[in-house]
């Protein structure tokens with residue numbers, strides 16, 4: 461057994477056109493953990509998710525998954541290893557059926573691809589399997605986006621602002637689902653502005669401010685930390 465965490469970032473940095481958006485970001489995540497990633501708008505949360513999921517390549521530092529450096533690998537290779545993500549704005553194939561969307565994603569996951577029926581049941585869309593994805597509500601499209609990631613049987617799931625625009629009952633259902641996934645051993649990094657939602661599913665948060673890690677610990681302690689308070693008021 462390796463003593464390495466599932467995911468480990470060491471000194472990760474990223475700049476766009478000379479604008480440093482992430483600076484020496486270091487943290488690790490263990491299997492079955494839910495870690496909240498919070499911070500004001502533009503603090504680098506989505507960029508962190510984009511680096512871990514292979515959408516962008518880090519300029520500095522290392523990203524290790526199960527002890528193996530993975531920075532620079534394409535998203536489909538990372539999906540094969542067990543890393544997948546959702547998007548702030550869901551990107552289903554709108555002209556394809558809900559089930560087909562899941563099947564295509566499972567194919568993207570290669571040998572790790574999961575059974576579409578199991579995924580549809582998990583995301584509560586079994587009754588909508590045959591309709592076009594473009595006909596789903598926003599909440600259902602978010603669930604489909606999550607289902608497409610789940611179809612690749614991830615060990616690490618990166619969730620980018622899934623709560624925005626959802627009502628309390630939809631939020632409750634998603635919180636329960638994310639907790640079930642974690643109990644199954646999937647690690648989750650959850651980018652979220654809705655702190656009550658985050659509080660339901662985790663108390664371990666990483667707070668970013670202008671690309672730097674300001675704090676790591678419980679949400680309650682974060683809310684009492686002067687650097688965190690200043691970043692949010694400034695933001």
Ligand SMILES: Nc1ncnc2c1ncn2[C@@H]1O[C@H](COP(=O)(O)OP(=O)(O)OP(=O)(O)O)[C@@H](O)[C@H]1O
Nearest residue numbers: 476477481499500501502503504505506507508548
């Ligand atoms: N592809 C890109 N090209 C240039 N700049 C980018 C790119 N992606 C992000 N940025 C910039 O990097 C900074 C961090 O953006 P990022 O989306 O990571 O922040 P965030 O914390 O996720 O914000 P939000 O909460 O608003 O989603 C911002 O200044 C943004 O404009």
